[in-house]
Amino acid sequence: MILIGFMGSGKTTVAEALAQEMKQPFIDTDEEVEKQYGTTIKSIFEREGESGFRQKEYVILKSLIQEEAIISTGGGIITYDDSKKLLRDNTQHKVFFLNTPFDILYERIKDDPSRPLAAQGFQKVRTLYEGRLNAYHFASDHTIDTSGPLILTLDEIMRLNSGL
Ligand code: S3P
16 A cells, blocks of 8 residues: 655554554655665755655655555655656555645644745645645545544545455
């Protein structure tokens, strides 16, 4: 399974819980980028801009997508065409788009210094979110509302993943 969605949609929390439940490894593309390139996302943005980060993110996604694992991705992964197509065309994983009303997302991310794109103020971040919605739908098999309790999110994902 692969989880996509905006910053603050709960991808990491949900992926960790699913990994435990399904006894599969948990992989986070943000963590893998940092590990592989030996630096932080923040400093990649500072040195190479967003486009440098997106290329690295794609390389990591490509190298991980064959793994049997629960993969959680960075919120903007679908803004890079090759990554978006790779997600959509992959046959190994179902892709779940985790979504929550924007106001809730913003409250969760607005003060996080490790997320360079969250620090632009409410309107700009909302425009970013709205501009990405089509791409999240394009790249995913299912949309999951993550504004409710975690247990309901997990049940729904596992039900959809088993094809019931
Ligand atoms: C980003 C989301 C972040 C991280 C980077 C860029 C984005 O991941 O990849 O800061 O463009 O939305 P999370 O969604 O895990 O915060």
